[in-house]
Amino acid sequence: MTPPRQPALSVLTVPAFKDNYLWLIHDGTHAAVVDPGDAAPIHAALAAHDLRLTAILLTHHHADHIGGVPALLTEWAVPVFGPKNDGIALVTHPLVQGESIEVPGIGLTLDVLDVPGHTLGHIAYVRQDDSANWLFCGDTLFGAGCGRLFEGTPAQMAASLAQLAQLPDDTLVYCAHEYTLSNLAFAQAVDGDNTALNARVLADGAKRADGQPTIPSTIALEKATNPFLRETTPAIVRSLVAAGRLTEGAAPVEAFAALREWKNTY
Secondary structure (H helix, E strand, O other): OOOOOOOOOEEEEEEEOOOEEEEEEEOOOEEEEEOOOOHHHHHHHHHHOOOEEEEEEOOOOOHHHHOOHHHHHHHOOOOEEEEOOOOOOOOOEEEOOOOEEEEOOOOEEEEEEEOOOOOOOOEEEEEEOOOOEEEEEEOOEEOOEEOOOOOOOHHHHHHHHHHHHOOOOOOEEEEOEOOHHHHHHHHHHHHOOOHHHHHHHHHHHHHHHOOOOOOOEEHHHHHHHOHHHOOOOHHHHHHHHHOOOOOOOOOHHHHHHHHHHHHHOO
């Protein structure tokens, strides 16, 4: 007898706060939420789509990613997956690099990556199967940018981003903020002759003008246009040197550090 076919999974975009995206992964009946910083929009989305919450997935400890967890747990007795080493007391299933989880209720396997930099214990979740490649990366990789280094070092963040860049090109990048247009403005300042970047500026600008999110992007698009995945390219190195932020012949990690510091004040 042929086993019953699993329902296809979808990812629902749930805007929150000023520019956060919360993600609901669902099969039409059950759902897991990624980084619910606010419970109210998640409650509303679950009700609107007639979904039952079965799991909470967290990437790091910042309030805009975990703030809604207590309220959600008052209604839904579900497991809370999250980083082992990022100080989140509500995590019931602590995770580190190399582990995989079966997300309850939706039949989804996710691999766990350690991606320190934004915080020291930050993790990411990766789906890689015959149906789709997805990345839930919190505040590590953004559309055309990366997270600030609140706790980690430039070397840690550069290594984390390099690990994500090794994922398949068609991997959909579900990051946690709509920062893409401001990131693209900086990218053009340091990599303005990049034709793929300039095409992305037009495409993503049109999406935002139409009220649409620029996320998810893809790993291929990020590798082609994100300066923090291209910090050693000659064009970006020349921009850093010309701006007096880097000396000729500097190590790659110095180029990354200089680029991140420039973006901090751009």
